[in-house]
Amino acid sequence: MTTAALPSLNLPVYRLTLRGLFSGRRILALAALALVPVIAATAFAAGGEVEPDLFWARLLQRLVIPTITAFIAVVIGASAVADEREDGTILYLASTPLSRLTIILSKVAAAWTVTLALVAPALVLAGAIALRGDATAAQFAWPLAGVALAGLCYCAAAAWLAMLLRRPVVIGVLYILLWEGSIATFAASADRFSVAAYGRAIAVEGVIDVNAPDTSAAAAIVVLLAVTAIAVWAAARRMTRTELP
Amino acid sequence: MNGEALVFEKVSRWYGDTVALADVSFALGPGVTGLLGHNGAGKSTALKLCAGFTQPSTGTVRVLGADLARNLDTYRRIGIAHDRDALWPFLTARAMVALCARLRGVRDPDAAAARALDEVGLGDVADRKLRGFSHGMRQRVKLAQALAHDPELLLLDEPLNGLDPAQRRHIVDLVVRLGEEGRTVVVSSHVLHEVERMAPRVLVLVNGHLVASGDTQAIRDLIADRPRSIRLRTDDGRGLGRELVGAGLVESVRFEDDAMVVEAGDVERLGRELPRLARDAGVRLRRVEPVDDDLESVYAYLHERARGVGR
Numbered sequence: 001m002t003t004a005a006l007p008s009l010n011l012p013v014y015r016l017t018l019r020g021l022f023s024g025r026r027i028l029a030l031a032a033l034a035l036v037p038v039i040a041a042t043a044f045a046a047g048g049e050v051e052p053d054l055f056w057a058r059l060l061q062r063l064v065i066p067t068i069t070a071f072i073a074v075v076i077g078a079s080a081v082a083d084e085r086e087d088g089t090i091l092y093l094a095s096t097p098l099s100r101l102t103i104i105l106s107k108v109a110a111a112w113t114v115t116l117a118l119v120a121p122a123l124v125l126a127g128a129i130a131l132r133g134d135a136t137a138a139q140f141a142w143p144l145a146g147v148a149l150a151g152l153c154y155c156a157a158a159a160w161l162a163m164l165l166r167r168p169v170v171i172g173v174l175y176i177l178l179w180e181g182s183i184a185t186f187a188a189s190a191d192r193f194s195v196a197a198y199g200r201a202i203a204v205e206g207v208i209d210v211n212a213p214d215t216s217a218a219a220a221i222v223v224l225l226a227v228t229a230i231a232v233w234a235a236a237r238r239m240t241r242t243e244l245p
Numbered sequence: 246m247n248g249e250a251l252v253f254e255k256v257s258r259w260y261g262d263t264v265a266l267a268d269v270s271f272a273l274g275p276g277v278t279g280l281l282g283h284n285g286a287g288k289s290t291a292l293k294l295c296a297g298f299t300q301p302s303t304g305t306v307r308v309l310g311a312d313l314a315r316n317l318d319t320y321r322r323i324g325i326a327h328d329r330d331a332l333w334p335f336l337t338a339r340a341m342v343a344l345c346a347r348l349r350g351v352r353d354p355d356a357a358a359a360r361a362l363d364e365v366g367l368g369d370v371a372d373r374k375l376r377g378f379s380h381g382m383r384q385r386v387k388l389a390q391a392l393a394h395d396p397e398l399l400l401l402d403e404p405l406n407g408l409d410p411a412q413r414r415h416i417v418d419l420v421v422r423l424g425e426e427g428r429t430v431v432v433s434s435h436v437l438h439e440v441e442r443m444a445p446r447v448l449v450l451v452n453g454h455l456v457a458s459g460d461t462q463a464i465r466d467l468i469a470d471r472p473r474s475i476r477l478r479t480d481d482g483r484g485l486g487r488e489l490v491g492a493g494l495v496e497s498v499r500f501e502d503d504a505m506v507v508e509a510g511d512v513e514r515l516g517r518e519l520p521r522l523a524r525d526a527g528v529r530l531r532r533v534e535p536v537d538d539d540l541e542s543v544y545a546y547l548h549e550r551a552r553g554v555g556r
Binding site: 012087243244 | 293296297298299300314317318319320321323325327329330331332333334335336344345347348349350390
């Protein structure tokens with residue numbers, strides 16, 4: 001009874017989820033998607049009509065965070081839970097003494113790991129090409145932090161959607177396209193409810209300020225972490241109340 | 246009631262307007278109990294409630310003296326083989342069973358997995374990936390993961406589905422042994438004679454209602470004793486009909502197309518005497534078949550009877 005202190009990660013469940021996410025063809029499709037910024041940077045390096053710093057900032061704000069990271073993290077985060085709900089294997093995890101928070105936390109951690117494994121190397125490669133070797137550490141560190149935190153937040157929110165709905169990927173992608181990709185771009189206040197906006201705010205901190213939301217990087221970090229915590233908690237709570245699988 | 250492993254008190258579960266389980270109460274102790282009912286009768290809902298995978302709309306479910314939702318540690322003492330045909334395809338049988346054992350707090354999960362896989366007859370394929378397993382093998386992996394942590398309570402949803410006759414015998418023997426070891430085992434099935442071989446006690450669900458419970462043999466007799474309709478095809482229906490009524494073997498006779506349908510109170514006696522009667526009357530029997538021997542009508546009969554008793 002006294003062991004119910006802090007929710008912890010369960011390594012076997014984390015590893016199991018990793019294996020599940022890495023098996024199948026989906027991971028190959030997402031890896032190909034992660035390479036799009038590299039292709040874009042290569043094309044620009046050949047053309048060279050924009051200032052490298054500016055190009056890098058635009059690439060991060062308009063492609064890497066709101067499209068590539070968002071899409072990959074939502075698909076992976078949702079799948080980490082939804083695959084097992086769909087086929088029923090989640091029942092094996094549910095019939096263990098593990099707290100629901102531990103199960104969700106381990107799954108979100110695995111989804112985040114996979115997301116970063118796909119996006120981070122492509123990001124570094126794209127940056128190296130776009131900035132033509134003329135880059136500071138901050139020009140990589142802040143974008144990586146932005147991708148990591150936005151990715152974590154997307155993973156957690158998608159895991160919650162997967163506990164809530166039968167088609168979490170469809171709903172998650174619709175949110176990215178309609179809300180973050182469209183409404184939030186012309187209605188400035190809608191930006192406050194956009195994960196990508198906070199991710200962008202962090203990512204461009206060390207680059208240059210173009211078209212960045214009016215949030216400071218520090219505030220954005222706090223918001224993303226808070227949303228992540230709430231989503232994980234809500235998903236775990238949902239897991240105790242909803243009918244499984 | 247405290248000694249009972251599984252207690253349902255006035256449990257109902259509905260989904261929107263559909264009632265899956267209606268005011269069901271029972272208490273089960275050690276030994277094997279069959280949960281019998283046709284598809285959609287509420288067996289899986291009942292087992293889901295036992296396993297804590299869903300919550301009752303009203304009433305209480307107590308598993309090993311606890312409310313599972315608040316007492317997750319109880320899962321160390323429960324083994325569940327649910328109805329979904331689900332395994333992690335990328336794991337080997339050994340890895341999956343060991344993982345389940347580890348998560349349920351078994352100290353030496355690898356040894357537990359080896360033992361459980363041997364027990365269900367999968368020892369020699371333990372290191373193969375589950376992806377390539379046949380339905381019968383998958384069914385037995387589900388059973389192995391339910392056994393590996395040596396649970397006191399076992400919930401087995403249709404464990405014989407997809408097994409060939411030899412495998413069925415093996416699993417029936419295993420279930421019987423688990424019951425004899427003093428574990429509480431609940432086995433669901435829609436086939437009475439299957440349950441009969443494993444479970445001395447049975448609960449019968451019809452449309453979400455518990456319509457009969459108790460000694461399996463007594464319920465078997467109850468079912469056998471109900472009046473039944475038999476369709477007879479002969480070359481002289483009317484002649485044979487007269488003889489059957491005259492001998493008091495049937496309660497009614499009616500003619501449908503080219504066949505005669507009789508209602509018999511004692512089917513076994515009819516079966517014994519019909520050939521002799523037909524021979525004496527010079528009537529040739531072409532075909533004899535029960536009209537309502539399907540399970541639906543058995544359950545409908547029990548349902549009617551339960552309602553009659555309740556009135």
